[in-house]
Amino acid sequence: MLFFRKYLGGLLLLALSSYLGNLYFTNKLGLYITPRFFPYTLGALFVLVPMGLFSLWAGWKNRFSTHLGQKPYIVFTIVILTAWFTPPTALNPAMATQKNSPFTSSVSSAIPAAPEAPTTFEELVSSPMVTQAELDRLSGFDDDEAAAMGLQPSKPSRPSVHTASAPPNKVSAEKQDDKLDELVLTPQNYLSVMEDLFQKPDAYSGRPIRIEGFVYREKGFQPNQFVVARYQVVCCIADATVIGLLVEGLPSPAEDTWVEVKGILSKGSYNGSIMPILQAKEIHPIKIPADPYIYKN
Incomplete structure (x- = not known):
């Protein structure tokens, strides 16, 4: 038994390393953790593999010593074997009913507080809440009138804003062409668009939308909900x-x-909360996406 234990520690470390490596290189690691943690997993591999090889070398050179009994080895063996023989799968949609929270809770908590209304003329000009057309109406003077009089436009104009540094996945739903264009939710824009929809349901009432996901029902839903x-x-x-x-x-x-x-x-309500509601025109079954989660960075 001592002969076997000399090599068991190293074998377990290499088995764990190979399992993590298999998840990483087969793109299955995302079924368990967010992609921003992938580099840490890769770093762990660079540590675990040398440790396992060193442990085997120490056992081969009879430099093995331990104060552990057999039970710790048995526990780690069971855990690693279970991981290896359990195929990696996505979180079952049925688990949604066990989260004990409304489906809107995470969206509501992620919605930033509404900006305060501008109180001065300078704030009015620079406020993202006020459109250029509204500034035209407030000033009572527009470009057409200025051109007809042979004058330079003197209306207040909003200073240019550089947006190159904005993250590409923070795309506002309002910036997708005009109001009648179909709003398509993708993994890249899902969270930013959903936050925008829940924050401003009036702005998107009547707009076509296409979205993919699993069917989830709460207690009290109607047959068509x-x-x-x-x-x-x-x-x-x-x-x-x-x-x-x-x-x-x-x-x-x-x-x-x-x-x-x-x-x-459309704009509606659920349990007293105002929210957007999708009036369905078409429903088609689809396959489970290779990466079924939405990651919050």
Whole structure:
């Protein structure tokens, strides 16, 4: 038994390393943790592999010594074997009902407070809440009038704003062409668009939308009500929360199935909270995406 224990520690370290490496190089690591932690996993591999090899070398050179009994080895062996023989799978949509929180909670907590209304003329000119057309109306003077009089425009104008440093995934839903263009939610813009929709449901009422997700239903939903949802992951699947849109207008598909929903946005309420509601026009079943989560960076 001592002969076997001389090599068991090294073998367990190499088995753990190979498991983590398999998840990393087969793109399955994202089923458990957020991609921003991938470099730390890769760094752990560069530590665990040498440790395992050194442990084997120490056992071979009879430099092995330990004060551990057999139980710690048995526990680690069971854990690693279980990991190896359990295929990596995404979080089951059925787990959404065990999160004990409304589907809008994570969106609501992520919505920033509404900016204060401008109180001075300078704040009015620079405020993102006021459009250039509104400034024209407030000034009572526009470019056409200035051109007709042969004058330079003297209306207040908003200073230019450089946005090159803005993260590419923070795309506001309002910036996607005009109001009648279809709003398409993707993993890259999902969170920013959802925050915008919940913060300003009036602005998007009547706009076409297309969204993919799993079917999630809460107690008290009507037969034609369901949520097309995704899991938001901050660190790992243990903190996953449900984010989605309430859908009405067509019979609900089977719970936990993945669907693509096309429809029109409207303003409504649920449990006393004002929110956007998707009036469904089309519902199509789809395959589970290779990466089913939405990651909050």
